[in-house]
Amino acid sequence: MMQTLSRAMRGLALSVAVLAAVALLDGAVHALLAQNPFGAPRAAEPEGGIVGWLLAKQSEFYRQMSATIRAAKSDGSAVWTLLAISFAYGIFHAAGPGHGKAVISSYLVANRETARRGIVLSFASALMQSLIAVLIVGICAWLLNATAKTMCGAEKAIEIASYALIAAFGARLVWVKGGGFIRALQLPRPALAMAGAHHHHDHGDHDRGGDHHHHAHEHHDHGHDHTHDHGHDPHHVHDEHCGHSHGPTPAELAGPGGWRRGLGAIFTVGIRPCSGAILVLVFALAQGLFWAGIAATFAMGLGTAITVAAIAVLAVSARGVAEKLSAARDGGGMLVMRGLEFAAAALVLLFGIGLLLGYVAAERVTCL
């Protein structure tokens, strides 16, 4: 009991340490922002600070869009400029709130997903965001000729739905990952458990967001030579389907269930369109160049996807590093990793709740 407790304390302490590191990083970015008096979005060169420069750039690109769409009315070649600006804007803009960076990254960390999957999820969700923006404007403005007020009502409804989805998605992750964390806590000391074993295996649950518990045994035939530790408290639920710390096998990825697993994340992130895209689309429609607006929206989405994917890959790599570091720690690593996954899952839940209650600032919908 004492052992479990002390392990719990250690796991918690480490998780807190990891979160503190993230918070520090966040603080550092803010400090960087603070040093830069970038209260000059129009200034040609805000003094210092890459972040400030990025912010200034995206405002600049965005403001160029309306002029370029106007120009495209008489000069078709301006459309290429529009696409380039939109793409660049997407890259810079995705650094801002929304666009699912937090959700996708946390999901990847919580679910031990691969970088490749992170990239796919980023592109798929950005594509869906673009599609939703085109659908909203296509249906509301183009088909129904609704007013901005109606459109903003639709945007608001989608916004609330998307926050609720993030919270629900987070709650589910917490449910699944909480189990893994608790089981990790209940495992006896690895030093004892590993006595006589060849190598230690990760006992985390194998279900990446899916409910695999009932057919867990089919995972047994991974060609691994590992030793189970059955010598502990018989009352606790022991997941027999040894979790493997490597990524999903190709078969898993290719299987229908493999991709379905990511659909939740894609949908959760992709349902909320970017306000900027909606504005550009309506403006293009008013100029009689709706198609140019659609092209710009997808170019923007592509740019967004690149930034989100880069952050997702970063998150996956950071997880990998954490895993390597903790693995060196005499078996306690599993607890750290389960704790980290649980923390990532909890972050998604908190994020969703924060958005719903208005504690977390998100990109506002355009309702004036």
Place this chain on the structure above:
Amino acid sequence: MFGAAAEAHPHVWITAKSELIYAPDGTITGVRHAWTFDDMFSSYALQGIEAKTKGAYTREELAPLAQTNVESLKEYAYFTFARGDGKKQRFNEPVDYFLEYRDTALTLHFTLPLKTPFKAKELSLEVFDPTYFIDFQYADKEPVKLVGASADCKMQFQRPNDGSAAAQKLGEQNFLDGGAGNFGMMFANKILVECP
């Protein structure tokens, strides 16, 4: 991570002009704004509104939109923050509001009456969006006017971009406070009026 607002950037640009309205006895009674929206937002706002003459919207045709505008602005306290001798002042709902369409841009005119008109040695009025979704930039010519104020009153206007000490200080304070809430304050336009 949760300081997301710190990464926000504007989607709407407003070129503003404001008038401070004084009663004959020297009390300040309200603020009259004229906000011109950028052309992208202007066409967004005009979506679905029919005009008899294409491309020319009358004040009457725009009346429902003006109504929507002032109603929506309430949630954001009209982006107008007043203090009299350091004390926060509140505004009633806007009056005399209308929209004007000229050169592909919409201008929203509205007057914010103060809940309680007051006299103050030092009046400060800030106009900004705390979340910086809207960028407020005052017009180059006659950005701020005092209407009916005593000739002794001195007005000072600080733009957010002029790197004034006050704006800097606000910015630092804002980040020290954790950042998310009042990021837009760094982009505040500040009007100071001193009357003896």
